[in-house]
Amino acid sequence: KQEVTQIPAALSVPEGENLVLNCSFTDSAIYNLQWFRQDPGKGLTSLLLIQSSQREQTSGRLNASLDKSSGRSTLYIAASQPGDSATYLCAVTLSNTGKLIFGQGTTLQVKP
Amino acid sequence: IAGITQAPTSQILAAGRRMTLRCTQDMRHNAMYWYRQDLGLGLRLIHYSNTAGTTGKGEVPDGYSVSRANTDDFPLTLASAVPSQTSVYFCASRMGPNTEAFFGQGTRLTVV
Numbered sequence: 001k002q003e004v005t006q007i008p009a010a011l012s013v014p015e016g017e018n019l020v021l022n023c024s025f026t027d028s029a030i031y032n033l034q035w036f037r038q039d040p041g042k043g044l045t046s047l048l049l050i051q052s053s054q055r056e057q058t059s060g061r062l063n064a065s066l067d068k069s070s071g072r073s074t075l076y077i078a079a080s081q082p083g084d085s086a087t088y089l090c091a092v093t094l095s096n097t098g099k100l101i102f103g104q105g106t107t108l109q110v111k112p
Numbered sequence: 113i114a115g116i117t118q119a120p121t122s123q124i125l126a127a128g129r130r131m132t133l134r135c136t137q138d139m140r141h142n143a144m145y146w147y148r149q150d151l152g153l154g155l156r157l158i159h160y161s162n163t164a165g166t167t168g169k170g171e172v173p174d175g176y177s178v179s180r181a182n183t184d185d186f187p188l189t190l191a192s193a194v195p196s197q198t199s200v201y202f203c204a205s206r207m208g209p210n211t212e213a214f215f216g217q218g219t220r221l222t223v224v
Contacts, residue, residue, distance in 0.1 A: 031209045043202060044155075044215040051210065089155065091213070098162045098209040099170065100145055104154035 002027045002094055006103035013080055014111050021075040021106045023090035031093040033073050035064050038087045038105070047088075048075070052095075080110045115139065118203050118216035125193050125223050133188040133219050135203030143206050144186040145213070146170075146178060148199040155202065161186055162209075193223045 003026045013019055023033070032051045036044040048057045048064040050073065056065040063076040073090055089105040119134045135144065142163045147155040157170030161180040175197060177189045186205075190197055200220050206213040
């Protein structure tokens with residue numbers, strides 16, 4: 001059974017810091033990994049999608065990496081801002097079924 | 113462009129009642145998913161459909177049923193609601209397993 005884990009569960013940093021969020025998964029038979037952002041009381045917004053054949057993807061201040069063989073992904077946020085405060089979730093797509101399985105998320109607070 | 117529409121936005125339901133949560137997408141996506149989100153447990157997959165006419169069980173399917181009669185609609189039915197089904201329910205869709213997933217805004221369901 002695929003297990004997706006995100007550490008830490010919560011993180012608080014001062015504005016301007018660069019930070020890394022971690023995501024690990026137990027089964028490397030995946031199509032891709034996707035990072036999402038969720039604001040309180042809202043739905044999920046897609047940030048980045050990394051295919052299993054890719055090593056990283058970038059969008060603005062966000063950079064996501066994928067090491068499929070070791071079952072790990074990181075989301076790097078550069079020069080964090082208070083508006084980055086949200087819960088960040090990673091999810092993997094299983095190769096055999098197409099299921100999209102989520103980690104429990106990391107809640108980020110960026111203090112002014 | 114509506115994207116994914118979930119209805120109702122919120123609902124209070126008496127235990128034992130039958131309830132259908134609606135999910136409609138206008139993007140002609142093949143794959144659709146239903147999740148429940150509970151504090152401390154993240155998003156858990158209830159049921160999914162890789163294409164119209166097919167459905168599959170997720171991580172927590174008991175007490176729920178789905179149908180996928182056409183591409184656009186993926187209703188989730190609680191045959192006889194119980195208080196443990198109190199949760200926020202999210203519907204998602206994507207074109208295929210190698211593409212980005214998009215989420216609706218959620219349905220907050222309270223079973224009393």
